[in-house]
Amino acid sequence: MRVRESFTNIKVIFGRELAGYFNSAVAYVLLFFFLMVVGFFTFYISRFYEAGQADLRSFFQWFPWIFMILIPAVAMRLWAEERRLGTIELILTFPVAVYEVIFGKFLAAWVFIGIGLVLTFPMVLTTIYLGQPDLGAVFCGYVGSFLLAGGMLSVGCMTSSLSRSQVISFIIAAVLCLVFVLAGFPPVTNVLSDWAPIWLVKLVAGSSFLTHYISMERGVIDIRDIVYYLSVIFFMLFVNALIIQSRKAS
Amino acid sequence: MIEVRNLTKVFGNRKVVDDISFRVKKGEILGFLGPNGAGKSTTMRMVTGFIPATSGKAVIGGSDIVSQSLAARKKIGYLPENAPVYPDMTVHGYLSFCAGIRGFAGTEKNRVVTETIDKCFLGEVVHQTINTLSKGFRQRVCFAQSILHDPEYLILDEPTDGLDPNQKHEVRQMIRQMSASKTIILSTHILDEVEALCTRAIIIAGGKIVADDTPAGLKSRSAKHGSVFVQFCETELSAVEACLNEVDGVGTIEVADSELPTLTVRVYPASPEKSVAEKVMAALNRADIAPAALFVEQGRMDEVFRSITIDQV
Numbered sequence: 244m245r246v247r248e249s250f251t252n253i254k255v256i257f258g259r260e261l262a263g264y265f266n267s268a269v270a271y272v273l274l275f276f277f278l279m280v281v282g283f284f285t286f287y288i289s290r291f292y293e294a295g296q297a298d299l300r301s302f303f304q305w306f307p308w309i310f311m312i313l314i315p316a317v318a319m320r321l322w323a324e325e326r327r328l329g330t331i332e333l334i335l336t337f338p339v340a341v342y343e344v345i346f347g348k349f350l351a352a353w354v355f356i357g358i359g360l361v362l363t364f365p366m367v368l369t370t371i372y373l374g375q376p377d378l379g380a381v382f383c384g385y386v387g388s389f390l391l392a393g394g395m396l397s398v399g400c401m402t403s404s405l406s407r408s409q410v411i412s413f414i415i416a417a418v419l420c421l422v423f424v425l426a427g428f429p430p431v432t433n434v435l436s437d438w439a440p441i442w443l444v445k446l447v448a449g450s451s452f453l454t455h456y457i458s459m460e461r462g463v464i465d466i467r468d469i470v471y472y473l474s475v476i477f478f479m480l481f482v483n484a485l486i487i488q489s490r491k492a493s
Numbered sequence: 494m495i496e497v498r499n500l501t502k503v504f505g506n507r508k509v510v511d512d513i514s515f516r517v518k519k520g521e522i523l524g525f526l527g528p529n530g531a532g533k534s535t536t537m538r539m540v541t542g543f544i545p546a547t548s549g550k551a552v553i554g555g556s557d558i559v560s561q562s563l564a565a566r567k568k569i570g571y572l573p574e575n576a577p578v579y580p581d582m583t584v585h586g587y588l589s590f591c592a593g594i595r596g597f598a599g600t601e602k603n604r605v606v607t608e609t610i611d612k613c614f615l616g617e618v619v620h621q622t623i624n625t626l627s628k629g630f631r632q633r634v635c636f637a638q639s640i641l642h643d644p645e646y647l648i649l650d651e652p653t654d655g656l657d658p659n660q661k662h663e664v665r666q667m668i669r670q671m672s673a674s675k676t677i678i679l680s681t682h683i684l685d686e687v688e689a690l691c692t693r694a695i696i697i698a699g700g701k702i703v704a705d706d707t708p709a710g711l712k713s714r715s716a717k718h719g720s721v722f723v724q725f726c727e728t729e730l731s732a733v734e735a736c737l738n739e740v741d742g743v744g745t746i747e748v749a750d751s752e753l754p755t756l757t758v759r760v761y762p763a764s765p766e767k768s769v770a771e772k773v774m775a776a777l778n779r780a781d782i783a784p785a786a787l788f789v790e791q792g793r794m795d796e797v798f799r800s801i802t803i804d805q806v
Binding site for chain 2: 251252332335
């Protein structure tokens with residue numbers, strides 16, 4: 244009974260949040276920005292046509308860097324706005340559990356980004372038209388991108404709950420995402436491996452969004468990568484709940 | 494019944510709410526009064542489960558707000574201070590969302606939303622987004638949210654704040670209509686409202702309850718309660734004083750206003766329980782002095798409020 248009620252509550256919160264994105268111009272601006280930037284990087288920086296390869300590696304490889312800006316922007320309003328408007332007092336005195344609100348909001352933002360990913364379908368069509376891409380690999384790339392987005396989004400949800408300022412949330416989230424990506428970025432790990440013990444290098448690289456993204460970008464779905472992203476999401480949302488519980492009124 | 498037991502809230506090292514206890518029964522409208530910063534909103538936030546109490550508890554119809562939080566919250570309708578709403582939603586969308594969260598679905602949900610819209614006179618703005626509405630409408634939209642599920646317990650933090658006199662009147666009427674079947678707590682610093690609406694009033698100052706009484710009971714604490722207010726036209730003060738000093742039971746006579754040609758005096762009875770109005774009238778009649786106006790003062794809420802809250806802080 245309680246499970247069904249929980250599910251309904253999450254659905255109601257989810258519906259409001261998702262509709263909220265499309266009620267404001269921000270959603271369209273973000274989607275437009277995302278699609279333009281993805282196209283720009285793929286065609287002008289990676290030189291997709293000139294490379295002459297019918298795969299989407301040169302497309303997927305940009306996602307960690309684009310998401311770093313896009314996703315904090317998607318997530319920043321989730322809780323900061325509730326604080327600013329005072330509606331947090333309303334929503335937390337409704338007969339819903341905090342985790343239901345957190346999941347509802349997180350899933351809405353995740354689906355919103357998912358819609359953005361789906362809208363990149365012309366890239367897939369283009370590749371199919373030009374050659375015979377490995378569609379399995381493309382699928383893996385999308386799964387990886389979606390998981391990466393979820394991981395970054397959970398960071399954004401957490402920082403959004405810190406204060407009533409969306410700007411602060413955005414900046415902290417972007418910096419945290421940068422750290423999480425850079426920890427596995429070869430130039431950084433190379434510097435580290437010059438002096439640090441091997442276990443430390445592995446630990447740092449292993450905690451990175453990038454390390455767990457690269458194999459999926461190449462077309463391999465490893466259960467460990469999925470577990471990694473889900474753990475990050477649950478951990479960040481747990482911290483999110485702690486923050487909300489401890490500083491409701493500020 | 495709402496039962497609040499030894500509720501205390503400490504922020505840092507400041508005691509905002511200090512050991513407050515009270516009970517409110519069905520049919521009562523409890524006015525929660527106090528100067529700004531006295532702890533009214535903090536108390537309400539603890540009673541509705543928004544913030545946890547440092548110690549003490551609040552029990553809503555048998556459910557503890559902390560240990561049986563969801564059960565307790567289902568019974569409550571809450572209008573927070575400043576009436577928060579989602580400005581980018583339409584009135585209908587907002588109320589549908591609130592109904593959804595209260596567990597309504599399908600046709601039942603539509604029925605509840607439509608009924609509430611009618612009850613709160615929101616029909617004309619139902620498809621407008623909330624940020625295009627005036628303050629009065631927003632307040633009513635948030636109020637609508639609080640009564641949507643027909644809760645047994647209604648907690649309203651400054652429900653008429655920022656409304657014009659007509660809107661205040663409407664909201665008060667709505668509250669009064671619902672009061673028979675509900676337990677209502679409302680906070681306010683408008684004293685007329687307490688007199689007009691509440692069956693009981695609690696005054697808090699510095700986080701403590703300093704008075705718990707009916708509005709009439711509170712007014713009778715006024716120093717002016719029971720005094721007789723008499724106004725004369727073109728009459729000498731000496732003549733009035735000479736006449737009234739003879740009357741048995743009259744205490745002090747105070748000149749309230751002596752701007753010519755009117756003269757206004759206030760006659761205090763020697764002991765507050767015994768009314769002197771009739772004797773004063775008879776004496777004036779005998780002396781052939783005709784008062785222009787005469788009435789018995791009931792006492793004034795604002796005076797009582799001031800004397801109680803300033804003494805205590």
